[in-house]
Amino acid sequence: MTVTLADVAARAQVSPATVSRVLNGNYPVAASTRERVLKAVDELDYVLNGPASALAAATSDLVGILVNDIADPFFGIMASAIQAEIGGPGGRAGGERLAVVCNTGGSPERELTYLTLLQRQRAAAVVLTGGAIEDTAHKTAMDTKVRKLTEAGTRVVLCGRPPAPETGAIALTFDNRGGGQELTEHLIGLGHRRLGYIAGPEERTTTRHRLEGHRAALAVHGIEEDPRWTVHGRYDRRSGYEATLELLRRDPSLTAVVAANDSVALGACAALRDSGLRIPEDVSVAGFDDLPFSIDAVPSLTTVRLPLGEAGARAGRIAMGREEAPPGGIASVRGELMVRGSSGVPRVS
């Protein structure tokens, strides 16, 4: 069998209670005793039984991070930053925390399942990253679950997701609408009047907000939008490639393509090039997020930088109770327009 607390206690000639106290360091233990215990732990190669400990103490050191797509650096960067803040010595006990990232793959069911699983494990905190799914039933179910978690003492932080009022969750929202608007205004400012838009999957808050920002910019400048100029797709390169070909088919006179994110924008660039169009001379392209590879594209991508790392770090600190929650439990994180080579003045028609 595996070594238990009692075995260690026997070896160190003390009671199990004392061993527990040495290990947790939350009760005075004479130095000589402590040493004896530590020696026994070492000799027996003892490993604490997590479940037993969690059960007895009614707490756990698990922290969950939910992401929509772990293969997407957008989430990887946030997850990495969150984890970095959590991994270290945590709150009071200085104990190690197990920060785990759970990949929902964008599926509502899996999102809910993971939340239940984390609830089962009595997670200390949960960070939900990225946009939410805009299905009423699912949103209700999520809000209910989140409320239960917070009521049970689990800290819940939303990072890059709209606030969920009345649930007790802290929200660090990205200003996707503002960023989207700024980006499109930049293109309009260059002289573009015929702009295609490749949106993300429908029913996602991120998709909707970025698109709303785009439309707001058009409205401000009195540009009437042609429904043919908007195509929906996934948040990946391939989708951007296909959507761009579709856009070109529908209206070859477009002078700019705005993409839902940088991966999509890269796909758009490829499609344009394959169609014999130059960037930005024939068509300008813009992305969103400013992922690391965006600056490497040729030409480098005009986009909106989202401070993914900073936001993640902050979310992690809040989750660990190491930083004050923003007033009202809600903070908006702004993006920054990065003007680069992929956008330029339109060709004269």
Added chain:
Amino acid sequence: MTVTLADVAARAQVSPATVSRVLNGNYPVAASTRERVLKAVDELDYVLNGPASALAAATSDLVGILVNDIADPFFGIMASAIQAEIGGPGGRAGGERLAVVCNTGGSPERELTYLTLLQRQRAAAVVLTGGAIEDTAHKTAMDTKVRKLTEAGTRVVLCGRPPAPETGAIALTFDNRGGGQELTEHLIGLGHRRLGYIAGPEERTTTRHRLEGHRAALAVHGIEEDPRWTVHGRYDRRSGYEATLELLRRDPSLTAVVAANDSVALGACAALRDSGLRIPEDVSVAGFDDLPFSIDAVPSLTTVRLPLGEAGARAGRIAMGREEAPPGGIASVRGELMVRGSSGVPRVS
């Protein structure tokens, strides 16, 4: 307080044992009873206490995935594939499994810490991805820990990591040496004789194996290597950029640059371009891994495709006991040379 099994039992007018059996579905329960129990569970909004369950059953539904850098798609893609195989209905109980990814950030300490934490949680399985660190002390510590895990019944699978004999771990190794050799032979075949090499961090198996493959190719063709032609760096774009400038400074007559991976190669491309050199007319560039963005580079990257998704999926299945382990517990996964636009015949000197 939270709802317990006993509460549900009371409400359904049965014993706690029966409720447990309904929930686990591993013991015959009359249909009528089952329904009554399920109804009570639903009405009370009962959530199983994970730690208690794990303690009593002496098992857990946790599966750990260790990655070196979660922000790097190389690991994201593997993790995603592994998780996809694990997330679904698992082994006997059809129960959900909590697949969690742990980001070590390449730090030996964190790697060990996570393993201990997973050991504490009595994880059902652990998948270690990516190259290992070649420090004797650390390797010994890791092997010991892994052996303990496997002895305790945790299935350990190495995905893209060299085998660890005598530890009971199953290994799915990438043939980095073979891939590296093939890649360099391709360049030599084009006529290159002066090849720079940007290696990854020292003390990593992946770095060493790829470099060995490269050198083997040089040796086969009787090319003597100049020590100035090799530079070490990190596995990221920035490192590739800087290393390339350094390489150019040391020997401007190089006609090809082989990078440790695709991100590094992209950085190399940027540095070459910024130095006024054309790819591949002046200098050819090659990467490794064939990450999704590599085909988007301009020109698209010649590289070695590693079947990250397939390997991950297989590792996941083995971890879940859903696929037979390879004979001897070791399998080598080969890469495939992808010749694309970034490599061409060298300029005549």
Added chain:
DNA sequence: AGCGTTGCAGCAAGCGCTTTCTACATACGG
């Protein structure tokens, strides 16, 4: 009819830890 099966439910003993409460020195104040 008698007896071994079979199907379903309950009892109760833990799983390995934490923590309250108690116990006992030793130290201190008067």
Added chain:
DNA sequence: CCGTATGTAGAAAGCGCTTGCTGCAACGCT
């Protein structure tokens, strides 16, 4: 020198669940 702090260790009662075993009907067999 006694009563009361003070510091340290142990006894034991759970935490909420699982599961081996027992119990008891209803059933089928000879």
